[in-house]
Amino acid sequence: MQYFVTNDNPVTIATDCLVVAIHEDGQMSPTAQALDAASEGSLSRIINRGDFAAKPGQVLLLNDLPGITSPRVLLAGFGKAGKTTENDFNSTAIAVSKWLNDSACVDAVSFATEVSINGRSAGWLVRQTVINNEIALYRYSQTKSQVAEIKKPLAKLTVACADASPAEAETETKTGQAIGRGMNLARELGNLPGNICTPIYLADQALKMEKQFDDLAVDVLDEDDIAELSMGAFLSVSRGSRQPARLITLNYGGGGDSKPVVLVGKGLTFDAGGISLKPSQGMDEMKYDMCGAASVLGTIQAVAELQLPINVVGVIPSSENLPDGDANKPGDIVTSMAGKTIEILNTDAEGRLLLCDALTYSERFNPDTVIDIATLTGAIIVALGNNATGLMSNNEALATDLLKAGNDSFDRAWQLPLWDDYQKQLDSNFADIANVGGKEAGSVTAACFLSRFTEKFKWAHLDIAGTAWNSGKEKGATGRPVPLLMQYLLNRLEN
Incomplete structure (x- = not known):
C-alpha cells in the first residue's frame, strides 16, 4: 500500500x-x-x-x-x-x-x-x-x-493535510503505516494456530526481522542455554510440552549509548492450563496467550521501520503449557533465576513463571525502563473488559507516561494499585512466594508477584488479556497495545 x-x-x-x-x-x-x-x-x-x-x-x-x-x-x-x-x-x-x-x-x-x-x-x-x-x-x-x-x-x-502542514502530514503518514504494519504483524501471529505458531516459529519470525533491518540484532537461546541461566521457573512450564522453549532477544540499537527500554512479552503459544486444566469451552482461543510477545515483535518492527533514534530491547520467553507426566503439579516448588523459590499452587498461573525469569534476565541490559506485556489474568477482563489495558507500576512517573501514551494514541490503559497490602496474599508456608494469591484482586496480585523480580529497575506491567483479543463473531487478535507502546517511545523522543 x-x-x-x-x-x-x-x-x-x-x-x-x-x-x-x-x-x-x-x-x-x-x-x-x-x-x-x-x-x-x-x-x-x-x-x-x-x-x-x-x-x-x-x-x-x-x-x-x-x-x-x-x-x-x-x-x-x-x-x-x-x-x-x-x-x-x-x-x-x-x-x-x-x-x-x-x-x-x-x-x-x-x-x-x-x-x-x-x-x-x-x-x-x-x-x-x-x-x-x-x-x-x-x-x-x-x-x-x-x-x-x-x-x-x-x-x-x-x-x-487539512490543518496539518505537508511536512507534519507526511511524518504522520509514515508513522501510521509503521504502527499499522506492526499491529498487523501482531494480529497475524496471534491468529495463527498453536500447531504452527510455536516457540520456534516465534524465534524464526524474529530472525527474519533481523535480516530486514540493519540496526536489529536477534539472539535465540534453547533449553540448554536457558538451563545454564538457572531459569527454573521458566523451564518448569515447558516441561509438559513436546515443543521446546525459546528465549528470544531482539536488540534494536538506534540510540547510541543511551540506556534501552526493555519490552518483555509473554510468549505462551498455547495455554491449556497444564495439570490445572482449563475448561474445554473457549480453549481454542488460548493460542492468543502469546499476544504479549506478538506486540513486542510488532512494536520493534515499527521502531526499526521508522529508524527511531532510540535503543529498544525485546525479551520474549516462549513456551507451551500443557498437561503431561512431567508437567508442573500443584504444590511443586521451583527456583527462579533470581534464586527465589516459588510454590506452584495453580499451574494455569504459568505466565508469571516465564516473566519472572525474563524480568531478571532484563537486568543485564542495564535498562532505563522495563515494561512487560502479557495476557496474564482473566481477572483483568472482569475488571476492565476489552476497552482498557490494565497498568501497574513501581514508578508513578512511568505509569503517568504510559497513561498519557494510551490517551495520545487512543489505545488506553487504566492504572490499578500495586500496594504492599496485597503482597501478603502471596505468602507460602513452603517457599519464598506462591504463584497465586487467591480470587481477590487477581490482576493486582499477579503484578505483585512480578514486582518481586523488579526491585533493581523502573518497571511497569501491562495486562492485555482483555484488549489483545476479540471473542465472538469478530474473533481474532487486535494488535493492541502496539499503538500505546509506540506512542510511549515516540513521546520519550520528544521529551
Whole structure:
C-alpha cells in the first residue's frame, strides 16, 4: 500500500474516488461543500432527501457528479457535528477502507481528516486514517485453502493535510503505516494456530526481522542455554510440552549509548492450563496467550521501520503449557533465576513463571525502563473488559507516561494499585512466594508477584488479556497495545 498527502483542489483531483465527511445534521465538511458547489447542489439534494443519515460507520457512493473530475464521491458519516468521538472516527475510517478495497477503486483520496474531534490535532487524524486503513485491509489467510480474491484491491491512498502542514502530514503518514504494519504483524501471529505458531516459529519470525533491518540484532537461546541461566521457573512450564522453549532477544540499537527500554512479552503459544486444566469451552482461543510477545515483535518492527533514534530491547520467553507426566503439579516448588523459590499452587498461573525469569534476565541490559506485556489474568477482563489495558507500576512517573501514551494514541490503559497490602496474599508456608494469591484482586496480585523480580529497575506491567483479543463473531487478535507502546517511545523522543 502506498500513501501520499495532498493539499490539491478536490474538484479537479484525478482519482478513482474522493472521500468526504458528512454529519448527521446535514453539515458538510469544507471539501464536501466545495464538491456540492461544483456539482450544482448534488450532495445537498441527496442529504435533504434523507438518503444519507451520516451516522458513524455509514457510507454512500455517488457516481459521475457534474463538474467533478473524480468519477466517484464517497460520503462518509461521522455522526453529529462537534460531537464526533475517536470511536466514531475509527469505525467510519475502517468502513471507508473496506468499501474502497472491495470496490473497483485502485486509488482514492480521503478528506475525512477535516473532521473535528475535541482534543485531537489534524496530524492525529492523518495518522489514525492510515492506521485504520492498514487494520481494515488486513486479511487472515495463511491456513485457508481458498481465499476470496479481490480483483482490484486498493493500492494507493492519499490523505488530505487539512490543518496539518505537508511536512507534519507526511511524518504522520509514515508513522501510521509503521504502527499499522506492526499491529498487523501482531494480529497475524496471534491468529495463527498453536500447531504452527510455536516457540520456534516465534524465534524464526524474529530472525527474519533481523535480516530486514540493519540496526536489529536477534539472539535465540534453547533449553540448554536457558538451563545454564538457572531459569527454573521458566523451564518448569515447558516441561509438559513436546515443543521446546525459546528465549528470544531482539536488540534494536538506534540510540547510541543511551540506556534501552526493555519490552518483555509473554510468549505462551498455547495455554491449556497444564495439570490445572482449563475448561474445554473457549480453549481454542488460548493460542492468543502469546499476544504479549506478538506486540513486542510488532512494536520493534515499527521502531526499526521508522529508524527511531532510540535503543529498544525485546525479551520474549516462549513456551507451551500443557498437561503431561512431567508437567508442573500443584504444590511443586521451583527456583527462579533470581534464586527465589516459588510454590506452584495453580499451574494455569504459568505466565508469571516465564516473566519472572525474563524480568531478571532484563537486568543485564542495564535498562532505563522495563515494561512487560502479557495476557496474564482473566481477572483483568472482569475488571476492565476489552476497552482498557490494565497498568501497574513501581514508578508513578512511568505509569503517568504510559497513561498519557494510551490517551495520545487512543489505545488506553487504566492504572490499578500495586500496594504492599496485597503482597501478603502471596505468602507460602513452603517457599519464598506462591504463584497465586487467591480470587481477590487477581490482576493486582499477579503484578505483585512480578514486582518481586523488579526491585533493581523502573518497571511497569501491562495486562492485555482483555484488549489483545476479540471473542465472538469478530474473533481474532487486535494488535493492541502496539499503538500505546509506540506512542510511549515516540513521546520519550520528544521529551
